[in-house]
Amino acid sequence: MDFKYIAKVFSRFFLVVLTIIIVINVMYHVVSDGIKQIETIETTNGSIMRTVDSVATLIRNEYAIEKEKDAIFGYTASDGQRLAKKAKVADLYEDSEKNRELIEKIDTWEEELGVLQSAQNLESSYTVSSIEKRINETFLEFSLACDAGDKKLCDSLSSDIRIYSAIKELKNGHTDYKEETRRLEKQISDAYGELGKASSSVKSDRAGYFYTECDGYEEFFANINLDSVTLDELLTIDDAEPNDTNNYIGKIVEDYTWSIIVPLSSQESMEFQIGGKYEVCFSSGTTLDMTAKRIVRKTGREEAFIILTYDKIPEDFSFTRYQPVSVCFEKFEGFKVPLSSIRYLDEYEGVYVLHGNVIEFRRVKILAVEDAYALCDASFSASDGKYKSLKFYDKIVVKGEGLYVGKIIN
Numbered sequence: 274m275d276f277k278y279i280a281k282v283f284s285r286f287f288l289v290v291l292t293i294i295i296v297i298n299v300m301y302h303v304v305s306d307g308i309k310q311i312e313t314i315e316t317t318n319g320s321i322m323r324t325v326d327s328v329a330t331l332i333r334n335e336y337a338i339e340k341e342k343d344a345i346f347g348y349t350a351s352d353g354q355r356l357a358k359k360a361k362v363a364d365l366y367e368d369s370e371k372n373r374e375l376i377e378k379i380d381t382w383e384e385e386l387g388v389l390q391s392a393q394n395l396e397s398s399y400t401v402s403s404i405e406k407r408i409n410e411t412f413l414e415f416s417l418a419c420d421a422g423d424k425k426l427c428d429s430l431s432s433d434i435r436i437y438s439a440i441k442e443l444k445n446g447h448t449d450y451k452e453e454t455r456r457l458e459k460q461i462s463d464a465y466g467e468l469g470k471a472s473s474s475v476k477s478d479r480a481g482y483f484y485t486e487c488d489g490y491e492e493f494f495a496n497i498n499l500d501s502v503t504l505d506e507l508l509t510i511d512d513a514e515p516n517d518t519n520n521y522i523g524k525i526v527e528d529y530t531w532s533i534i535v536p537l538s539s540q541e542s543m544e545f546q547i548g549g550k551y552e553v554c555f556s557s558g559t560t561l562d563m564t565a566k567r568i569v570r571k572t573g574r575e576e577a578f579i580i581l582t583y584d585k586i587p588e589d590f591s592f593t594r595y596q597p598v599s600v601c602f603e604k605f606e607g608f609k610v611p612l613s614s615i616r617y618l619d620e621y622e623g624v625y626v627l628h629g630n631v632i633e634f635r636r637v638k639i640l641a642v643e644d645a646y647a648l649c650d651a652s653f654s655a656s657d658g659k660y661k662s663l664k665f666y667d668k669i670v671v672k673g674e675g676l677y678v679g680k681i682i683n
Contacts, residue, residue, distance in 0.1 A: 285600040297408040311682050312672035313627050316665055319609025321641045321648045322552075322601045325541050329533040329553075329598045330510065331642060332499065333526050335484075337491040338362060340373075340475055340522040345372050347379060347465060348523070349474070350483045352387075353586065356525065363522050366473030375464045386457045388432070391589045392439035398558070399442045407558055408437045414556055414597060429593040433557055474619045482586065488594050489515025493525050497582055499532055502573045507534060507578050531592075532566060532582045535600060539570050542577035544602040552601040553581060557591050605641040608649040614671045615639075615647060618678070621660055624668040632670065632680040635663040 340346060346363040350356055368373050398408065415430040439450070477483065493513050497506075506608035533553070544550065545565050554560045563581035570577035579600070614624045615637070622634040655662035663669075670676065 278487065291310075294340075294403065306521065310672070310674045311670060312637070313668040313670050316608050316610070316663060316667045316669055318606070318651070318665075319646070319648060320607075321605045321643045323544070323603035323641075324554075324601045325535070325537050325544075326597070326599050327535050327537055329408050329535045329596050330494075331533050331592055331594055331596060332494050332497065332529065332530055333531040333592070334479075334481075334495055335491045335524045335526045336479060336495060337516070337521045338477060338485055339520050342520060344368070344522075345376055346475065346522060347468060347471075348375060348383075348485060350523075351488075352484050354483050356477050356480060356483050358478070359476050360480075361474045361476050362483055362568050363475045365473045366468050366471055367440045372468055375468055379436045379461055379464045380459050383459045386454065386461070387452055388435045388439055389457075389527070392435045392443060393450060394589050395436070396440050396443045399440055399444065401441075404441050404444055406439060407548060408434065408441065411437060411556070423595075426593070426595060429591060429596075430556075433591065458495060475522050477525050479525055479527065481527040482529070483525055484592070485523045486592075487518045487521040487524050489518045489521075490594060491521075492516070494594075498568060499534075502569065503571050504574060504576065504578070507536075507569060508576060510534070529586045531586075532580055533563070533596075533598065535579050535581065535598060537577055537579060539577040541573055541602075542568050542570050542579060551581065552604065554599040554601070555591075556597040559587060559590055561587065605648045607640055607651040608637070608665070608668060609640055610637065610647050610649050610663075611671055612642065612645050612647050614669050616676075618660070619658075621658060623660060624663060624675050625641045626663070627670055627682060628667045630682045632673075632676055632678060632682065634660045635667060635679050636660050 286314055307446060340363070345366045345368050347366065348363050350360070350362045364650060366376070411430055411433050413428060417435060418426040418430055445447070490513065493515075497510075539674070547565050547568060549565045550562050551565060552560060553563045561583055562616065563583045565579055566582045567580040568577065569580065591646065610624060616634070618634050621634075621636050622639065623634055626633050629631050634656040636653075637647075637649040639647045640650050641648045649663060651665070653662050
């Protein structure tokens with residue numbers, strides 16, 4: 274047997290195998306390095322909003338309905354109900370300890386009923402995560418209002434928290450509140466039955482929408498002429514003393530058009546135009562497109578106000594006098610692109626994208642920048658150059674080394 278020949282054959286065989294292993298290893302590292310060096314995200318839509326955050330004063334043509342002092346009464350009209358002139362709003366009952374206890378129970382049950390009804394009406398507007406966020410935000414606002422000693426705002430936010438908590442229960446599997454609603458309605462009905470016959474009633478002296486909640490500022494704000502009110506008058510608006518609400522049984526709002534007065538800086542007021550539509554987000558989560566009625570400012574003064582109006586009464590909207598709001602004066606919508614991916618090529622602004630396995634350049638037109646993102650015009654068409662414009666679903670390169678047009682990524 275020729276051992277030298279066999280040794281020679283095995284030597285060549287091992288050399289071939291070693292060469293193949295080396296080639297495979299080199300190719301693996303080339304490919305894996307290429308993969309590791311490239312990270313992409315798909316082009317998605319986004320928006321950026323420029324806002325003014327403030328505390329708005331809510332204004333309506335509202336008039337308080339007076340009652341006999343310390344009278345015991347039960348409402349016959351519900352919040353938001355449209356009433357004719359001289360319509361009955363409440364029945365008065367004999368002043369006794371039993372009747373006072375019954376009325377107190379009725380008020381508590383009607384408040385609970387209102388919370389459940391509001392939760393059912395608003396439930397579809399929230400997701401599990403968004404209602405959790407809304408609850409946390411409202412708790413923070415409640416804490417700040419309590420620290421500031423704003424009792425009215427605390428009461429309003431406390432009611433909002435109850436509604437949001439009821440919505441959370443619905444989101445977490447509570448099918449509905451039908452059983453609870455029926456129970457409360459029966460308790461209220463039975464309590465009114467125990468009250469017996471009313472001794473007299475209270476009627477409205479004008480037509481409009483009825484509301485039970487009064488803050489004592491009804492006549493004061495109703496008498497403000499929003500078409501002529503001056504900057505100095507608006508600056509002293511919070512100095513007014515409210516009337517004693519113990520003499521009120523409720524109020525009538527004459528029409529469905531209402532306004533908010535929003536304090537801001539003179540410089541911020543320059544961003545608004547009279548007659549323009551602006552998106553207003555209230556602390557309750559309600560967002561409305563309101564019209565700028567007036568912009569009140571004065572040369573040489575830092576303070577200013579914008580008066581916004583709305584011609585509808587939104588369902589389950591809180592008409593609390595003072596409300597935190599965020600007014601959007603500019604909104605951009607388009608492609609949301611990480612700022613780190615913006616590049617410049619041949620004096621063009623754009624991004625590298627991975628098209629198949631080839632690197633290409635796509636031009637963009639930046640509309641606005643916020644935090645770590647740029648918002649780019651989705652309708653931009655790059656027809657004046659050799660590079661195409663960015664499109665929806667393009668794979669934007671957010672991480673890569675040695676990029677150039679035509680580079681092949683294995």
